[in-house]
Amino acid sequence: MTSSGLVLIAGVVLRLTLFATSIPALLERRPELSTPLTSVRSLKEGQFILAQGSDPYAGGVFHHSPLYLLLPAVPLVYTLADAVAAATLCKIAKERKALVAAVYLFNPYALLSCLARSTTTIDNAVLIAAIGAAGPLSGAMLAVASHLSLYPVLLVAPFAVRSRWSLLAFAVSFSGMTALNTVIFGHSWMRASWGVILTVSDLTPNVGMWWYFFTEMFEHFRSFFLGVFQLHNVIYVVPLCLRLEPHIAILVLVAVFSTWKSYPTLGDAAAWAGLLACYPDVVKHLRHPLFTLTVHLYTFILLPLLHSLWLLTGTGNANFFYAATMVHGLNSSLAVT
Amino acid sequence: MLRRFRRAQPPELTSINYTPEHVALAKTIARRRRIVSAIARSIPLIRLLLVSVGISWLLALPYEGLWKETYVDEHAIQPAQVTMYFDWANVHRADRYLDELERIANATFEERSSYTASTFADAGLSSGNTSHATFAHVAPPRSAGTETILVSANWISRDGGPNLRGVAMLLALGDFLRGQNHWAFDFVLVVGDSYLTGLEDFMRNYHSLFPGVLWTALNIDYPGHSFSHLGLFYEGVNGRLPNQDVVNTVAHVARYAGGSPIRYHDVDADQARSGYLVAAKHLLAHFSFAALGRPSGAHGVLARHRIDAVTLYCSPAEGPHGFHTLGRTLESTLRSYNNLLERLHASYFFYLLPRPDRFIPVGHYLPAAVLLGASITIGGFDCQEPLAGLLWLVPAFVIGYIGWILQTPLVSLVALVLPRPQGNARHSMSALAHLLYGALIPTLAMVNFPQAILLATIGSPGTDIIDSASWRAEGTVVRDR
Numbered sequence: 117m118t119s120s121g122l123v124l125i126a127g128v129v130l131r132l133t134l135f136a137t138s139i140p141a142l143l144e145r146r147p148e149l150s151t152p153l154t155s156v157r158s159l160k161e162g163q164f165i166l167a168q169g170s171d172p173y174a175g176g177v178f179h180h181s182p183l184y185l186l187l188p189a190v191p192l193v194y195t196l197a198d199a200v201a202a203a204t205l206c207k208i209a210k211e212r213k214a215l216v217a218a219v220y221l222f223n224p225y226a227l228l229s230c231l232a233r234s235t236t237t238i239d240n241a242v243l244i245a246a247i248g249a250a251g252p253l254s255g256a257m258l259a260v261a262s263h264l265s266l267y268p269v270l271l272v273a274p275f276a277v278r279s280r281w282s283l284l285a286f287a288v289s290f291s292g293m294t295a296l297n298t299v300i301f302g303h304s305w306m307r308a309s310w311g312v313i314l315t316v317s318d319l320t321p322n323v324g325m326w327w328y329f330f331t332e333m334f335e336h337f338r339s340f341f342l343g344v345f346q347l348h349n350v351i352y353v354v355p356l357c358l359r360l361e362p363h364i365a366i367l368v369l370v371a372v373f374s375t376w377k378s379y380p381t382l383g384d385a386a387a388w389a390g391l392l393a394c395y396p397d398v399v400k401h402l403r404h405p406l407f408t409l410t411v412h413l414y415t416f417i418l419l420p421l422l423h424s425l426w427l428l429t430g431t432g433n434a435n436f437f438y439a440a441t442m443v444h445g446l447n448s449s450l451a452v453t
Numbered sequence: 454m455l456r457r458f459r460r461a462q463p464p465e466l467t468s469i470n471y472t473p474e475h476v477a478l479a480k481t482i483a484r485r486r487r488i489v490s491a492i493a494r495s496i497p498l499i500r501l502l503l504v505s506v507g508i509s510w511l512l513a514l515p516y517e518g519l520w521k522e523t524y525v526d527e528h529a530i531q532p533a534q535v536t537m538y539f540d541w542a543n544v545h546r547a548d549r550y551l552d553e554l555e556r557i558a559n560a561t562f563e564e565r566s567s568y569t570a571s572t573f574a575d576a577g578l579s580s581g582n583t584s585h586a587t588f589a590h591v592a593p594p595r596s597a598g599t600e601t602i603l604v605s606a607n608w609i610s611r612d613g614g615p616n617l618r619g620v621a622m623l624l625a626l627g628d629f630l631r632g633q634n635h636w637a638f639d640f641v642l643v644v645g646d647s648y649l650t651g652l653e654d655f656m657r658n659y660h661s662l663f664p665g666v667l668w669t670a671l672n673i674d675y676p677g678h679s680f681s682h683l684g685l686f687y688e689g690v691n692g693r694l695p696n697q698d699v700v701n702t703v704a705h706v707a708r709y710a711g712g713s714p715i716r717y718h719d720v721d722a723d724q725a726r727s728g729y730l731v732a733a734k735h736l737l738a739h740f741s742f743a744a745l746g747r748p749s750g751a752h753g754v755l756a757r758h759r760i761d762a763v764t765l766y767c768s769p770a771e772g773p774h775g776f777h778t779l780g781r782t783l784e785s786t787l788r789s790y791n792n793l794l795e796r797l798h799a800s801y802f803f804y805l806l807p808r809p810d811r812f813i814p815v816g817h818y819l820p821a822a823v824l825l826g827a828s829i830t831i832g833g834f835d836c837q838e839p840l841a842g843l844l845w846l847v848p849a850f851v852i853g854y855i856g857w858i859l860q861t862p863l864v865s866l867v868a869l870v871l872p873r874p875q876g877n878a879r880h881s882m883s884a885l886a887h888l889l890y891g892a893l894i895p896t897l898a899m900v901n902f903p904q905a906i907l908l909a910t911i912g913s914p915g916t917d918i919i920d921s922a923s924w925r926a927e928g929t930v931v932r933d934r
Contacts, residue, residue: 406834413892421896429693429759433798 119214120206127221128199134231135191143232148419150234151322151379153179153265153312156189159235163189173304179312181264182297182305184235194230197241201226201390204248209394220390224416229383236383239265243387246271247366255282259290266313267373270349273357274365316342316378321437323419324380325445328438349373367391367398375448382416385448408447415444496835500828507824511906514818515732520811523701526799530789532702533709539629539780547618547625547776554617562646565608569624569644576628578642581662585654586645589627590663593636601665602790603760604783605643605652607751610676611686611766618675618767620644622779629780638791639665645751653754668797669699669790670762671783672752677769683707683782684719684766687806689756692743692901696761696797697804697812702789703763703782704809711782713774715809718749719766722808732807739805744903761797805902815899822898825909826891833887835880842881845874849886 134140143149144156152158162178165171166185172178187193202220206213220226230237242264246257258275261268276283297305312318319327326345333341352372356365370391374384392399399405422436492499513519525532550572557565566587573580573589580589592598604626606619627642641663645651652672659667674686687700707715716722718738722731742749748756750764767779803815836842848871856864874882890908898905 410830410888410892413888414896417892417896421900425900 120217123214123217123221124199124202124206127202127217128195130221131195131198131227131230132191134227135195140191140231140233143228146228146232146420147321147423148323148382149229149232150236151381152177152318152320153309153379154235154239154381154383156233156235159184159187159189171301171304173301173308176308179309179318180235181309182301183260183263183293184238187235187238189233191233194233194237197238198226198230201241201244201387204244205390205394208248208391212396216390216393219393220386223386223389225382226386226390229381229386234381234383235264236381240383240387240390243268243370244390246275247363247370247391251279252281252285254279255285255287256289258282259286259293262286262290263293265377266310267349267377270353270369270373271366273353274362274369277357277365278362313378314342314346316345321423321434321441322379323382323441323444324376324378325438325441326378328434328441331434345376345378349376364395364398367395371448375445382419404450408450411443411447411450415440415447419444493835496831500831503824503828503831507821507828507909510818510821510824514805514813514821515729515736515807517728517732517811519817520807520813521817523697523704523810523812525698525701525705526801527698527793527797529792529794530698530702531792532705532789533785535710535785535788537710537781537784538633539777539784541777543625543629543780544776546628547621547780550624551618551621554621558615558617562608566644566646569620572624573627573642576624577631578627583655583658583662585647586643586651588644588655588662589642591627591630591636591640591642593630593639594634596637596639598639598665600637601639601641601663601667602787603641603643603667603670603755603762604673604787605645605655605670605751606673606675607645607648607651609648610674611648611750611764612676614676616674616676618677618776619673622673622675622776622783625776625780626783629784636791639663640787641665641667649748649751649754652751656754656758659758667755667758667760668793670752670755670760671703671786672750672755672762672764673779673783674750674764675767675779677767679770679772679775680713680767680779681770681772681774682716682719682768683711683713683774683779684716684768686718686750686752686764686766688739688742688747688749689753689762690748691746691756692904693756694743694802694804695752695756695763696799697801698797698799699761699763700806703765703786706785706789707765707782710785711774711778713778713782716768717806717809719768728808735807736805740903740906742903743901744907746901746904803899803902818902819895819898822902822905822909823895825906826893826895826898828891829887829894829909830891833884833889833891836884836888837877838881839885841874841878842883842885845878845882846885846889 150156158178159180162172162180163185165175165178172185198221202217205216205220209216226237226240239261242257242261246254246261246268248254249257254275258268258271262272272283272286275286316326316330319331321327329341329345330338349372352369356368359365360368367388371388374380374388377384402408418440419437422440426433426437553568553572554565557568562585566582569587570580570582570589573587576589578589578591580587582588604623606623607616608620610616610619623642623644630636630640641659643652643655645653645655683703685700685703687695689695704715707713717735720731720734720738722735748754750766752762752764755762765779765782767774805813805818807813849868852864852867856862873879894905894909897908
């Protein structure tokens with residue numbers, strides 16, 4: 117058995133053991149790990165409503181992609197998703213595969229969001245699988261990833277540079293899935309899932325910088341800044357594809373949208389940290405690796421602390437948590453540059 | 454990480470025909486390398502500098518330039534702006550209650566409890582018992598009953614003696630509040646057994662007894678015959694502080710409505726002595742409670758339930774103050790509490806109090822902890838084998854966790870017999886512990902500054918020369934929090 121195989125098994129065993137404890141129940145509600153779009157609690161709600169024969173998107177609490185309605189939200193699925201992601205990362209990496217797998221599986225961000233059963237874990241697995249696949253299959257996988265969390269759609273350009281067929285496969289499967297969903301659910305799902313990602317109508321606090329910004333925003337500026345914020349994710353696509361090789365462009369784009377997407381979680385950072393580990397020569401050229409890692413340690417303590425100061429002990433306020441998310445966001449941005 | 458810079462060799466400028474861009478780049482790299490190595494060489498110096506600035510900052514805290522004058526932030530409170538009705542007739546009642554209490558001072562809790570409960574009932578209040586506390590409920594006619602103010606006096610004073618006058622005061626207060634119609638809050642009066650347990654027990658049962666939300670509370674501690682000063686004790690459990698408005702209100706009311714000078718922690722703030730030493734004494738008293746997470750009075754158990762409260766301690770003396778001063782102070786303070794329309798909420802929870810009427814805002818003391826934390830963090834930057842270090846840290850965390858479950862620090866003695874990391878692994882483990890500790894101290898300082906300073910003083914001096922065993926012990930400290 118190879119060492120990367122051992123790491124995989126260790127990661128899976130660790131997850132299944134921790135799932136047996138009471139820790140997952142504590143993590144499920146953490147705003148750092150799951151947003152309304154990725155929370156397992158709203159996923160179960162949606163599945164329950166569907167099982168009762170109603171439209172889950174009619175009520176305004178369910179924002180997941182329709183594909184998730186089929187997903188059994190049990191620990192084994194999440195554990196497998198992480199294992200698949202780690203195995204794909206091993207395939208992408210050319211050397212030190214075991215280390216890459218370990219960086220992903222034992223990354224506290226990935227581990228915790230898996231335990232919290234945040235669907236970020238599944239999003240990450242599909243995204244990484246798409247990046248690791250070749251030819252038309254990668255396009256089809258990317259279509260699924262885009263369906264789940266929308267932002268991976270930005271990767272179409274570098275994928276197309278990698279293989280023309282993947283573009284075709286993406287177009288076919290993406291429109292196919294969209295059509296199928298529309299036939300089954302009507303139009304309601306689009307506004308409830310993608311619509312919320314694009315218009316940021318749910319302002320539940322998360323580790324991103326959007327919720328506070330748009331809570332404070334005057335209504336008549338809202339659409340302008342919404343455009344600016346969303347465009348900010350898009351503008352990097354063309355220059356990166358022109359300047360860099362496709363696989364590096366993909367890496368940077370994943371970093372870009374996992375930092376600046378409208379509903380980020382800590383788990384999103386795990387996906388790009390895992391990808392980064394596959395390219396040691398990129399790691400070598402990071403500007404401030406030590407500084408960003410240390411600040412990640414700081415924010416990892418600060419985020420829950422200031423959140424509890426705001427909402428539990430009542431000695432702080434929303435600005436406290438926002439300050440922590442700012443530090444986290446700026447630090448992630450610094451890591452990208 | 455630093456190794457990376459040491460390894461990267463700049464290209465030889467003379468060997469091959471480089472383009473001007475290459476030369477410029479090579480120069481940049483060489484320059485950067487020089488800067489980095491200069492910084493790397495002077496890391497011990499930088500650390501020393503940060504630590505000394507941090508420590509000087511700490512030593513400067515009792516210096517007046519860092520203080521601000523206290524003010525009441527919540528305008529609704531209007532301290533000492535009301536006509537008071539507590540008068541000598543109420544004092545007389547308190548004296549009669551005291552006579553009775555002195556008679557039963559050595560009786561069992563059941564006997565004392567039945568006396569206090571029946572006295573409250575005689576005053577027209579509904580009263581009852583939990584297993585360790587007696588309580589009475591005042592429901593004024595204009596109160597909706599949705600919010601409640603808690604006033605407590607426990608049988609044992611914070612200096613260990615009986616708190617008979619405190620209980621007598623509370624009984625008189627029950628009688629006094631019953632007759633008035635201008636209150637907007639309900640009152641719950643609690644007489645807890647022993648020092649902390651009674652009130653703690655009552656709080657655990659509170660929501661099965663009363664619907665009202667508790668925002669604010671007062672605890673009365675009157676062990677002596679008379680008192681010369683009112684001592685305010687404000688530290689709650691785990692270093693939680695009440696909103697500073699509560700402290701300021703009581704201080705203001707005591708001075709201008711009650712007529713008694715106040716002290717913090719019963720520390721003498723006599724003007725004649727050096728201001729620096731007086732402030733240092735105040736801060737040390739505060740640190741001695743908060744650094745270990747101990748409450749400074751019985752009000753401390755309320756902090757856990759998010760109730761802003763202080764203990765009024767009547768410093769025993771020959772005079773000149775007694776029930777009259779205390780009663781008027783209590784009444785006027787409760788009237789201020791009574792004005793609140795919402796929970797005290799402004800970010801006024803982070804402060805140090807160097808003497809009455811002055812406070813040190815968070816921005817003036819936090820940098821000390823941040824500097825100490827930064828110094829420790831920098832010490833952890835040279836980490837050659839993070840993985841090996843991480844693996845060696847695992848047993849430390851396991852020991853800490855076991856110690857936390859068993860609630861005893863003795864478990865860390867196990868570290869003495871465990872194998873120790875050698876060479877690079879040891880160095881890396883030490884570096885990671887530095888990083889962790891460096892992150893812990895400034896963040897902890899936000900919620901409990903004294904505790905963060907205590908940990909920094911244990912953790913920072915000479916950390917590089919301490920044997921690895923002590924690192925494991927420190928891992929235990931981290932987890933014991």
